[in-house]
Amino acid sequence: MSKFIEGQDRSQGTLFPERLDDFVEEENPVRVIDVFIDDLDISGLGFRIELAATGRPRYHPKMMLKLYVYGYLNRVQSSRRLEVEAQRNIELMWLTGRLAPDFKTIADFRKDNPEAIRLVCREFVMLCKKLNLLSEKLVAIDGSKFKAVNSRDKNFTKAKMKRRLRDVESAIERYLAQLDQTDQTEPAPDDAKTLQDKVTKLREEMARLKKLEVRMLEAPDQQLSLTDPDARSMASRGTGVVGYNVQSAVDAKHHLIVAHEVSQAGSDRRQLSTMAKQAQAILEPKTKLTVVADKGYYNGDELRECEQNDIVAYVAKPKTSPNKAKGYFNRSRFTYIKDDDEYECPAGERLTHRTTTTDAGKTIRRYWSSVCGSCPIKSQCTNGKERRVSRWVHEDVLERAAKRLKRNPEVMNARRSLVEHPFGTLKSWTSSNHFLTKRLSGVSTETSLQILAYNMKRAINLVGTRKIMEMIDP
Numbered sequence: 001m002s003k004f005i006e007g008q009d010r011s012q013g014t015l016f017p018e019r020l021d022d023f024v025e026e027e028n029p030v031r032v033i034d035v036f037i038d039d040l041d042i043s044g045l046g047f048r049i050e051l052a053a054t055g056r057p058r059y060h061p062k063m064m065l066k067l068y069v070y071g072y073l074n075r076v077q078s079s080r081r082l083e084v085e086a087q088r089n090i091e092l093m094w095l096t097g098r099l100a101p102d103f104k105t106i107a108d109f110r111k112d113n114p115e116a117i118r119l120v121c122r123e124f125v126m127l128c129k130k131l132n133l134l135s136e137k138l139v140a141i142d143g144s145k146f147k148a149v150n151s152r153d154k155n156f157t158k159a160k161m162k163r164r165l166r167d168v169e170s171a172i173e174r175y176l177a178q179l180d181q182t183d184q185t186e187p188a189p190d191d192a193k194t195l196q197d198k199v200t201k202l203r204e205e206m207a208r209l210k211k212l213e214v215r216m217l218e219a220p221d222q223q224l225s226l227t228d229p230d231a232r233s234m235a236s237r238g239t240g241v242v243g244y245n246v247q248s249a250v251d252a253k254h255h256l257i258v259a260h261e262v263s264q265a266g267s268d269r270r271q272l273s274t275m276a277k278q279a280q281a282i283l284e285p286k287t288k289l290t291v292v293a294d295k296g297y298y299n300g301d302e303l304r305e306c307e308q309n310d311i312v313a314y315v316a317k318p319k320t321s322p323n324k325a326k327g328y329f330n331r332s333r334f335t336y337i338k339d340d341d342e343y344e345c346p347a348g349e350r351l352t353h354r355t356t357t358t359d360a361g362k363t364i365r366r367y368w369s370s371v372c373g374s375c376p377i378k379s380q381c382t383n384g385k386e387r388r389v390s391r392w393v394h395e396d397v398l399e400r401a402a403k404r405l406k407r408n409p410e411v412m413n414a415r416r417s418l419v420e421h422p423f424g425t426l427k428s429w430t431s432s433n434h435f436l437t438k439r440l441s442g443v444s445t446e447t448s449l450q451i452l453a454y455n456m457k458r459a460i461n462l463v464g465t466r467k468i469m470e471m472i473d474p
């Protein structure tokens, strides 16, 4: 007898042939994918189902969807790798009924069905809601920059272009100076030719950059990305990234992502109400939905939009007061007296309304007092003729937001723990190559699939495959 464990003989026949189903255990997550997608009513989701140009029937969208969801759940996102896996992976063979489309068909499905795939992601959130996995009343909104398929060298902004042109120009000057020195030597040394070649190459590079500069300046935001034209240069944690700003709304109960959006905007300042309204539409909370976001989202119009849509927003206010930095009284030391439409200053004087202006589309009212010149504490208030206070016509929205936050400061601590988990997980799944596709549409579809996989994995961990399957197919 051998002292090692022995495997089965390859040529051994069996009395009862094994079925594919025997290899997929009852609790396998692949069964959740199967039941969830089989149960979907895809007629209203907008999948492309018409015959191909050749007249050949297409693969069923549900089968293709199963293939992709399995891929994203198991970190096999590339269409070429999915093609290979579909031919050798028993779970995938079970899931697809042993169909194995070629990589082009797989890639085209993702490219052709962006909105439908996004709606499938939403359907899973609805299932989580039925499973009672959502708080349905508190969500944290956050954004994270994800790298695009576009290197930093192939992205040009005005500042970057200026730097590149300057570098090339100074390199040309340096080599020309070296060439001048070699000219004085007889006979000309060997490296004169090398230097001349370098100057020629740099001049070609200069001509290429000049052409790119014209294209860059023609773009609406004066930015040019060569590999993925939709990718944008963005600041991220003290450095720059060429990519997309992925926004998410994370439910407080189990950190499930209830809404998402991919944006080309480098700033979060205009994202709050869009994300909050999306979360509200999905969750349909019985009471007002509460959203919490960091100071990057602080914007009067956005807070007002939330208020007008019955959404209670908690957003930290950035500390940007120039007066405080100069050592003068902070703006919060001036109290607005609503009934009189006046401000009371730290010296107890009244600042009355003087002018109304428009700044960046906002109507701003300005207030000041005429007694500042004789004020004993003026040196702590202003170095101008008088201290002027500006008030947005909808400033009461900001005042209500500040009061809310003061009453309930712990909500901001909850925010941090909520948003870090999903983005940390998504980034660790994809390592440095977050996206495989180009353009906003492709990247948005990939994000929907990543988030669907994240939510599915989390739901399975929370309640188990059996309970999910019973909920879908009692």
Ligand code: SF4
Binding pocket: 345, 346, 347, 348, 349, 369, 371, 372, 373, 375, 376, 377, 378, 381, 382, 386, 387
């Ligand atoms: S300088 Fe004018 S606004 Fe400032 S405390 Fe004195 S009176 Fe009030």
